[in-house]
């Protein structure tokens with residue numbers, strides 16, 4: 447059998463996507479004789495945002511053998527227990543979407559059905575009071591999950607809020623130590639071979655040409671290879687996710703260090719607040735149909751809670767995805783593959799999905815069409831599931847106080863989301879996806895957090911006597927409250943751990 451293994455890969459772009467890909471290839475293909483090179487241009491730079499992550503990033507780092515304290519020190523990271531959503535269901539509302547469940551299941555029935563029944567019995571308590579990560583986040587406390595199953599302190603996951611450019615630099619050191627060759631230069635031309643239309647090589651501004659069998663396009667929104675050279679096409683999802691601009695600014699750290707990201711709905715978009723050890727990241731994501739750039743920047747600046755550390759920076763994007771994430775010998779990862787706006791911090795996760803699927807279907811030099819189709823099918827599902835979940839935030843609302851919110855009222859939803867909402871409305875059932883990043887507890891958090899109440903609860907909870915149900919719920923609330931009381935302050939926890947970097951003692 448002839449050896450058809452890929453022996454050379456070239457990553458174009460050195461942002462978070464490029465260096466995550468480089469680190470993963472260096473780690474997972476070590477010993478297979480694949481030469482990995484990465485081209486990046488300091489002159490062009492990176493998008494420079496992307497500070498909030500999801501818990502899955504811990505698995506990515508663990509696979510690379512990266513120790514958490516080292517990562518936290520190198521990236522000025524804080525812990526993240528979830529996202530606080532303010533003013534989404536109604537102005538004045540707030541809820542936290544935690545990385546964890548609410549209460550334990552009983553006989554396979556999720557706990558929120560018990561809460562719905564308690565509510566129907568007249569109990570006005572919050573579902574949040576049954577969630578350890580929500581209460582810990584509200585009180586700015588953090589500890590690592592307990593390992594003993596059954597304790598409320600083991601009922602959650604966590605992620606990081608970090609400086610994304612420091613994360614890319616950290617992964618660059620990791621990848622270069624493991625043999626990835628970095629090439630500084632600006633790609634000015636892409637050459638295709640005559641027959642198959644595969645990318646043969648790229649030419650840099652100084653005249654060098656870099657050839658490879660496999661190219662990974664991590665060049666950001668421009669999609670230099672996947673779009674510029676191969677015209678993959680772009681599915682524009684602005685009709686569902688119309689936010690197309692952002693203005694970002696860092697501020698000084700002031701006040702308690704929240705182990706959560708905040709997303710506050712505004713009239714034409716929403717504002718983020720992401721606390722790191724050394725600063726707070728802020729930004730306003732908005733829809734240019736409904737607000738001017740200057741007004742969006744003014745809204746952001748007016749709502750900052752500390753002095754700015756730099757001038758606000760403006761960004762533009764179009765939500766959607768590449769039609770082909772992988773075409774011929776080019777795989778697009780990161781912003782080159784698509785972008786769905788930063789609500790719920792999914793973009794770095796989609797990079798991780800792209801890398802995982804690429805490693806699972808890593809090609810040989812024949813680039814089998816079946817493998818490419820499967821990659822594209824899987825990535826399309828990852829993107830669609832995330833799209834639906836993001837859109838849920840805009841449509842599960844009573845808000846109609848501005849043109850943007852009224853736009854969402856009149857929107858025709860993707861069938862997949864409409865089905866999910868319809869099924870929820872009748873009896874509180876969350877249709878589980880076979881694929882998909884967000885599991886039912888996340889859907890429950892947003893739907894109940896934004897007042898999308900189901901018409902009924904699972905009738906099987908009526909097998910529990912009302913007194914027993916109330917007593918059981920009270921005991922769980924007390925357990926959560928007690929466990930949170932015993933949880934350290936988030937800032938103290940980081941300061942006392944080997945992860946401390948920027949936090950003053």
Ligand SMILES: Cc1cc2nc3c(=O)[nH]c(=O)nc-3n(C[C@H](O)[C@H](O)[C@H](O)COP(=O)(O)OP(=O)(O)OC[C@H]3O[C@@H](n4cnc5c(N)ncnc54)[C@H](O)[C@@H]3O)c2cc1C
Nearest residue numbers: 459460461462463492493496498633665666780781793794
């Ligand atoms: C407003 C906003 C907020 C966001 N917030 C979050 C968040 O909280 N969480 C999250 O997960 N994600 C977030 N994201 C997404 C996140 O920023 C990106 O997924 C992440 O930074 C990866 O970007 P990238 O590496 O694909 O592209 P980029 O950072 O743009 O990197 C592109 C690279 O390609 C190089 N390049 C481009 N053209 C050439 C050329 N001609 N020659 C050589 N090199 C070239 C550049 O120099 C650069 O190195 C956010 C995005 C936006 C727009």
